[in-house]
Amino acid sequence: MSLQIVIMAAGKGTRMKSQLPKVLHRLAGRSLVQHVLHTAGRLAARHTIVVTGHGADTVESAIAGPGLAFVRQMPQLGTGHAVQQVVPQLGDEGTVLILNGDVPLVAEATARALAEACAGERLALLTIELPDPTGYGRIVREPGTRRVLGIVEHKDATPEQRAIREVYTGMMAAPAAWLKRSVMALKNDNAQREYYLTDIVAMAVADGVPVVASPAASETEVLGVNSPAQLADLERRYQRAQAEALMEAGVRLADPARFDVRGTLSCGTDVEIDIGCVFEGTVHLADGARVGPHCVLRDARIGAGAVIHPFTHIEGATVGAGALVGPYARLRPGAELGEEVHIGNFVEVKNSTLAKGAKANHLAYLGDATVGERVNYGAGSITANYDGANKHRTTIGNDVHVGSNCVLVAPVTLGDGATIGGGSTISKDAPAGQLTVARARQVTLAGWTRPQKQKK
Structure with missing residues (x-):
């Protein structure tokens, strides 16, 4: 025809x-x-x-x-x-x-x-x-x-x-x-x-x-759209149809009235999705994956048994089997989490790979980094990956422990089993299996007083 x-x-x-x-x-x-x-x-x-x-x-x-x-x-x-x-x-x-x-x-x-x-x-x-x-x-x-x-x-x-x-x-x-x-x-x-x-x-x-x-x-x-009210009505009709199709396939939705697919969502068996979640682009949730309330996932793949805790944003990222992410975490494009990786609250990961069992549990940033197995990345630590013109990569070997409040100035490599003392600014490679500390000596100034406002 x-x-x-x-x-x-x-x-x-x-x-x-x-x-x-x-x-x-x-x-x-x-x-x-x-x-x-x-x-x-x-x-x-x-x-x-x-x-x-x-x-x-x-x-x-x-x-x-x-x-x-x-x-x-x-x-x-x-x-x-x-x-x-x-x-x-x-x-x-x-x-x-x-x-x-x-x-x-x-x-x-x-x-x-x-x-x-x-x-x-x-x-x-x-x-x-x-x-x-x-x-x-x-x-x-x-x-x-x-x-x-x-x-x-x-x-x-x-x-x-x-x-x-x-x-x-x-x-x-x-x-x-x-x-x-x-x-x-x-x-x-x-x-x-x-x-x-x-x-x-x-x-x-x-x-x-x-x-x-x-x-x-x-x-x-x-149904045509001629007003904001009609658009909202059609949105809910569409989303309800998506929800019913997923539930028919075995997905557990906490509340199909509080659920939005703005792209394509495919799910394995025994997937659970809590309220207020938004799925954009192409998203796949593998068997047994659980997504907590009020998460936004865009162009993401979530591995079997992984748990995405509440208020987490994931875009252009892959989460390995058994991983735990969030709450309040952000995975940006290029983030690849291996099996059983832990990404905790207020942690941001961009263009970085984390191998099996690596952890960044609190208030941290990993950008343009390669992180080995079983790494413990401390609270408040960041990779300083941008020099104002170019991005540089940080390589962290297996079994590395990075203390709290550290700055890793890329390009830099931390050898296997290295330990970085809390509060360190690391701008040179740290050798494997040793403690590296880079911070100023603590000084107490006797007789010092705080500045006082001048009385008018």
Whole structure:
């Protein structure tokens, strides 16, 4: 099937009360229109065209990518007018699938079924029955035969028509050549003086083009976003669906209402996730991993049996099996923790590897460091890895003990089994198996008094 996709993304979104174009507001970590583009990208279309208008430069720069074309609608005079702008870009063969950039959760299967219902021969409308259809165009059917006769917009509907619960979702698929002819014949003789794409339904009936309704699987996938309240509602619907899928797979969530996935989360068996956790990018939790409350994990891999204690932030990092991290720890990109590593409260690790059994339990910083097995890294100690222009690496051998409040001035190497006395500033390599201390001699000054404020 030859398929062309048009995504409508020209609207201002006045009810969002924001300077940001509506389609760029974010749901589950991605903009609304990016969700639609992701679905479109799985349909193997010949090409995809996005209609922009309000904030066109911003929208186009935010989503530009290979194989994506843009057409601008200036001014915005309705949905039919938007498709009119696309006509010169459309070929005459196959099916044109029209999706909405502010309806982010339409499923791939639903969009594919809509295109297949058209098959290059019929006008297929994506419809659904809603308990409250306010604001949607109503599907008007012929009494008795139930044949689709047209769509009437809510604002133009009679009281009897407004009682109809079957609505048009704003998405359709149409034969390409027929669509091009029909949209160019649209009139704007309506209450809003706009060109309605829905008017082509009556044209199809008059032309003898079969009109079919393709039902959506759920209300959630056809809900549009027109206000912050609607965006928040759709966010919770989406997150609840993610939570239910994980729980169905055996993940234990303390409260699925306080859980957010803004990317992809995969889990092994016996995984436990407490309240308020956010997962961004691509995250994997291996068998038996436990994540405490209010943690943020982005692009991370957590090993089997590892425990992430509360209020920990992990980004671009790997945590080994049986490791303990947090509370209030931060793992930055490039952090790689081996098995049974302990990273405690207010410890930050960046671009560093810690081998099996290494510990940094309190108030410490490890940046650009290679840390051996069973190292004990003291409270208040840091690697001074940046000289103002370049980063340098610190190498800490196996079984090293670094006392509290030490500064390791990179590049520097601490040999296996070395001990660094508390309060030391180490700027030269420390030999293996020996105690190295680098601090000023303690002095007491007799007769010294604190400065006093001068009385006026």
